[in-house]
Amino acid sequence: MNLTSGKLNIVGIGPGNDEHITPAALSAIKEADYVIGYTTYINLVKHHLGGKQVTRTGMTEEITRAQTAVDTARSGKTVTLISSGDAGVYGMAGLVFEVLRNIGWKKGDSPEIKMIPGITADSSCASLVGAPLVHDAARISLSDLLTPWSVIENRIESAAKGDFVINLYNPASGRRQRQIVEAARIIRKYRPGGTPVALVKSAYRRQEMVQFSDLDHFLEFEIGMNTTVIIGSSQSFVYEGFFVTPRGYGNKYSLEDGSVRPGQTRAISLRGEGDLASRPIEHGSLPNLNITKIQGAFVRTSTTVFDPEEEDIKPDTSAANALAALQFLEPIQTKDTLREELHSKEEISLLGRLGGGIILKDQNDFFLVGKLKQPIDLETFGFFNISEQYENFQPLKIKDQSLTDQIQFKVLISPPKERDPQFIYDLFAIYRNSSVSERLWNYVLDNGQNTLWNGKEYIDARWLGNSPRQIWSVFRETLLKC
Ligand code: SAH
Numbered sequence: 001m002n003l004t005s006g007k008l009n010i011v012g013i014g015p016g017n018d019e020h021i022t023p024a025a026l027s028a029i030k031e032a033d034y035v036i037g038y039t040t041y042i043n044l045v046k047h048h049l050g051g052k053q054v055t056r057t058g059m060t061e062e063i064t065r066a067q068t069a070v071d072t073a074r075s076g077k078t079v080t081l082i083s084s085g086d087a088g089v090y091g092m093a094g095l096v097f098e099v100l101r102n103i104g105w106k107k108g109d110s111p112e113i114k115m116i117p118g119i120t121a122d123s124s125c126a127s128l129v130g131a132p133l134v135h136d137a138a139r140i141s142l143s144d145l146l147t148p149w150s151v152i153e154n155r156i157e158s159a160a161k162g163d164f165v166i167n168l169y170n171p172a173s174g175r176r177q178r179q180i181v182e183a184a185r186i187i188r189k190y191r192p193g194g195t196p197v198a199l200v201k202s203a204y205r206r207q208e209m210v211q212f213s214d215l216d217h218f219l220e221f222e223i224g225m226n227t228t229v230i231i232g233s234s235q236s237f238v239y240e241g242f243f244v245t246p247r248g249y250g251n252k253y254s255l256e257d258g259s260v261r262p263g264q265t266r267a268i269s270l271r272g273e274g275d276l277a278s279r280p281i282e283h284g285s286l287p288n289l290n291i292t293k294i295q296g297a298f299v300r301t302s303t304t305v306f307d308p309e310e311e312d313i314k315p316d317t318s319a320a321n322a323l324a325a326l327q328f329l330e331p332i333q334t335k336d337t338l339r340e341e342l343h344s345k346e347e348i349s350l351l352g353r354l355g356g357g358i359i360l361k362d363q364n365d366f367f368l369v370g371k372l373k374q375p376i377d378l379e380t381f382g383f384f385n386i387s388e389q390y391e392n393f394q395p396l397k398i399k400d401q402s403l404t405d406q407i408q409f410k411v412l413i414s415p416p417k418e419r420d421p422q423f424i425y426d427l428f429a430i431y432r433n434s435s436v437s438e439r440l441w442n443y444v445l446d447n448g449q450n451t452l453w454n455g456k457e458y459i460d461a462r463w464l465g466n467s468p469r470q471i472w473s474v475f476r477e478t479l480l481k482c
Contacts (some may be wrong), residue, residue, distance in 0.1 A: 006111035007074035010093045012086035012118020015204040016044045020124065025116050032080035036069050037092075041082050045206070066095040070103070073111030086118040090141055122167040125200035125228040128210050130242030132198065132230050136164050137245075142179040143170035149179070156183050160190040165236060165245050168229040182221060187231055188215055196232040198221060198243050212238065256317055 009028035014020035028049050029035060039056040042049070057065045065081070069092075073079040083091030093115060100113070126133045138159035144152055159166050166187065172180045187195075193216030201209040201224065211221045215231065223229065236245040249255065251272075252264045263271050272276065 006073035006076045007078045007094070007114065008069055008111040009078070009080040010087045010091075010112045011080055011082050012088070012091060012120075013041060013045055013082050013084060014119040015121060015124035016084060016202070017204045020119050020204055021045070022116070022118065025118055027118050028080050028114070029082070031078055031423070033077045034072050034079045035082065036065055036079065037082035038065070038073075038084075041084050044084070046338055062095055063099075064090065066092060066099045070096060070099050070111065075361065083118070085120045085124070088115060088117070089120050089139070100323070101103045121169065121203065121228045122230070124203040125167075125198070125230060128200055128203055128208070129198040129212070129230065130238075132165055132196075132232060132236060132243045132245050133167075134247045135233065135235065135245045136162075137167060138162075138164040139169060139184075141169040142172070142183060143176070144179060152179070153182065153186065156186045160187040162177050163190070163233045163235075165233045166231040168231065170225065171227055171229045172223045173225045180229070181219060184215065184219055191215055191231075191234060195234070196236050196238045198230045199227055200230070201227045203228070212241075213244065286408055341388050371403045435464075 009032065011025045011028045013029075014022070016293055026048065029045060032052060034053045034055070035042070035045075035049055036055040036057065038059065041055060042056045046054075055068065069081040081087070081092055081096065083093070085091065087093045096113070122133060122137070122139060129226050138155070140155050140159060141147070141151065142152060156166070168180070168183060170176075171183075193214060195215040197213045197215055197218040199209075199211040199213065199218060199221055201207065201211075201222065205226075207226070209222070211218075213221055218229065230243070232243065233245055236243065238244070248270075251270055252261055252266075253259065254261060260266055265271075269275060269277060382442075
């Protein structure tokens, strides 16, 4: 293990102009002592490199480039390795990890590795021609410098057969001209000659050029190493100069008035021959999947004057929801007011829309915020009292006309005491998503001690709440991997 701690940022700079570099990529470039990348990419960001040590490398020097980046970062420097687009898409990232594996680098060793995403060539190029990638698309590189042509050919064939929109990267170079001709021939077996094709060269760079064509004619135009070729699916069309692949709304809805077509249902799988609903479930039953649901997916449209001041205090939606919920719970202060009824839709939805997850043991009370849906078995998520202090507490009730059965939560929700909601949130927030709180809770179920309360068995998760912040970080990184 190397104890000098260096850092290696692996950064995608997007297509090539400043407007399309993400702020995160830019700050990774700015914080670097040493920047390394292929000459063309270095040139694209050179005005940000004043005072830095910079290594420009040639096209076929990727291995040396990756090794130099790793070695320099290992010695304690902050190194930023740049690729165009996204470094994880035909970029340097893969090679860096191979080099790291080769030298036996382990998590925690120097250098720390940080991946920073960038806008990929297919997104950039698509934006210049319309919306060709709205449905399933495949990325295929025609470069056979490192991949056998038989593999590439098979992928083209499969993508063509699968009716994917196809993005061809590295379509041709001075020395590689047969590949694109072959690709066109294979795709033509499955798609009509009039299928839209866009050739986008050097998107968002000075030499930018966009050419529309079709499958039978696109080879007549200039294609090179800076071109991405987008080949439409059977559904793609060109309308008023925009290349579009429809998402499929027309299968379910009338595009005139938005009404649902006969036999179809909003928000339910498309019905038709061979749909999943018409097939028996094999092997008896479905596994119990951990599905993250989108909050507010089916809320009614509302239009208001947006007040950024109001929004500003919310760090992110799950955090904001959790904070709002904790604030909402604040008035439930004393033993006497443990019995609460929720009446309004707002109150209920506040409880029901908590994202993220918090588990907290504060003095004698548990807090668990997150993964709450209604109706829901709140007990599963820790909302119950195991302290003697509240022996006589009454269940919290939720009343709402839209709910046929009145739901009774056997739950004690305790307010934060001296601690303010922000503190609690900061202490135990899991910002990511509800599947994280699910995993966390599963961990508690596996490792918590069972406790008897009112003759029933409950999980004692008190130990969890006592973890100091540092332990919590380790917990998140090693167990939850988030
Ligand atoms: N990491 C890059 C891809 C590198 S592979 C990314 O995520 O975008 C190099 C290929 O990407 C080129 O041959 C070309 O097909 C495509 N490409 C990269 N930048 C491009 C641009 N600005 N305009 C058009 N195509 C581009």
